[in-house]
Amino acid sequence: MSLLAANSHQERIEHLPGHRVALAEDAPLRLTSGAELSPVTVAYQTYGQLNADKSNAVLVCHALTGDQFAAETHPVTRKAGWWSLMVGPGRVLDSDRFFVICANVLGGCMGTTGPADLNPETGEPWGLDFPVVTIADMVEAQRLLLDHLGIDKLLAVIGGSMGGMQVLEWAAKYPERVGAAIPLATASHHTAQNIAFHEIGRQAIMADPDWEGGAYFRSGKKPRRGLAVARMTAHVTYLSEPALHRKFGRRLQDRKGLSFGFDADFQVESYLRYQGKSFVDRFDANSYLYITRAMDYFDLAEDYGGKLAAAFKDSPVRFCVASFTSDWLFPTPEAKRVVHALNAAAADVSFVEIDSDKGHDAFLLNEPELHATLHGFLSAQCERTGIPTAPLALIEESEIGESEERVT
């Protein structure tokens, strides 16, 4: 069946490929808010084989609208996985050598427990009765999964954007379970501007009458228009002005002159409308509210007495932090704030600012300098851990082309 056309969230989830496991069945997961969840279902995907001593596991943490399908044709959109340039045979996260795990985050809508799932107490979808979750709660759900898989220590944990927040949280909370931590295009807290853009998205969703206070599952409608506007807003923040200029400039869409109307005259308008509409087919509006909230709430220093360096005190973890010159959502100064804290904590840290005009989403795209840096960093980690190294495979032009449209 086409999962794009699934009649309900439940129907779609049932037919998703990959793994799903119910965790926290005996002892509920206590969330940051104090609320408790039991069970916590985690949907995840793996690439490669876990070695005998379980030392080759790499956890990939996804961004706001990502999911567990990092490196395969996406079961709903039928597009290549969001990190297929990074994960696979001969890639930076080489599935011939590593056991790569990617789990849908808590609060998500691709099989891990979230607001679209059934509340066991009512038998109805949770909607806004779902407890607000944090980045730390997402990490706890992943930790339950690792316990379930019997993996004591990760070779590495890696992610960009919100994925990078999870990486930082992992390294801070479970330093003994993380060999290397690779936070990309991220920050140790959400800034006022970050919060502002998220709030616009939430207001757009909540302004849509079809949202119905979060209980849209009752009418069978979806707040399509509000969620599309939220997506459009976020989308613009993921791109740099040079990238938008290169892609679209002021070129007109299928017309020779201005229409003097409100149709999409410009290609960039048409593109944004398409991005908004297609997003609605694969994402749950309430999940969008919860996950943006989790990002807004993230403030790692706050959890350690206001001192970010305290989060990494005596850390045995090796860090590789990367930012992109044209990323204005998580700009280099935010990455440097993390690096300074790591330096202050005398942690082992490499930092690279990648020269790219692709904006925040550069971490998803073909950035050879990023790939080379991470490959080098991980090779050193392999040598320390007794895992074989291998050269990076060449990425095919066709794959790069396909990936150009990729977004967070």
Add this chain to the structure above:
Amino acid sequence: MSLLAANSHQERIEHLPGHRVALAEDAPLRLTSGAELSPVTVAYQTYGQLNADKSNAVLVCHALTGDQFAAETHPVTRKAGWWSLMVGPGRVLDSDRFFVICANVLGGCMGTTGPADLNPETGEPWGLDFPVVTIADMVEAQRLLLDHLGIDKLLAVIGGSMGGMQVLEWAAKYPERVGAAIPLATASHHTAQNIAFHEIGRQAIMADPDWEGGAYFRSGKKPRRGLAVARMTAHVTYLSEPALHRKFGRRLQDRKGLSFGFDADFQVESYLRYQGKSFVDRFDANSYLYITRAMDYFDLAEDYGGKLAAAFKDSPVRFCVASFTSDWLFPTPEAKRVVHALNAAAADVSFVEIDSDKGHDAFLLNEPELHATLHGFLSAQCERTGIPTAPLALIEESEIGESEERVT
């Protein structure tokens, strides 16, 4: 009466202070689109006295959501005029020496003909039957007003953001009628990113069921939620991240801890919600569509064979171009593009990049370096034109404080 509580657009307009004049009654105004408008009512405000030889007139062009009330208590919001730091006795635009004119733009909603006004053919508000207007059309309406006032030549034309686009259009189209042109925080065309942010605002408005295809005047409702989201989106683009950080950071709104809900936890959320809601009381949603469209359509080079310098060939106008370091919506490279074209056209141009962390809206705020630069530039213009010069008056601290909340 409180104009905030006016029952209809028509009732509000009738009670506005200032001048309104019906123009283009005999010969219709032919718009860029080819459509014709007659009459064209222009609502305007003046400050100071026109001198005997009519040589001291300064035209102020307002930005997207500005209006003619540049330097007085706003009749609807009861706040100080949007450019009260710039216009008034002893100010840069000294009303003791200059005759300052500020007119609501064509397509606006404060008395100049726009989509909320009655279509003479139907007796109903225009709504989306109003023709799409351009920056050039706005300038034509202002030109009709100057003809009406008997002013052949402006001492200066000045404006920021969309106001600066009008300034550039004035200088290109009517160089003989402009002594000095002062475009601030602007560009010679709207970029893909600029268009993208406007398109998000338009989509938010059009997604609101209360918009009713632009005919919301029939139900008496307004697309309040959509317009508020549009305003919030634009608002974030007017501020820099440092300004947002200084104003709000991650400070909580009236609470000691996170709520773990979707209320406005952070001050920046509460502020944005307030900005969205209060904007709806003073602005017409269809006007917002039309004016953003006019900005998106602006591409001065395109009107001159693709060569911006051709727009300023043999220009006798003196130019003073200013940009702000933290303005990411109309960044310095856009101003420099204008300056390079002016240089290529051998025009008389001064350029200053003001070091400010206030973002795009810096042109509205207390920026002593901007004020000093413009004062010096205008003093030279006065000397050439035989108009007395005078020192700048000091701006009171209380006025600066009041102005800090000002937005485009």
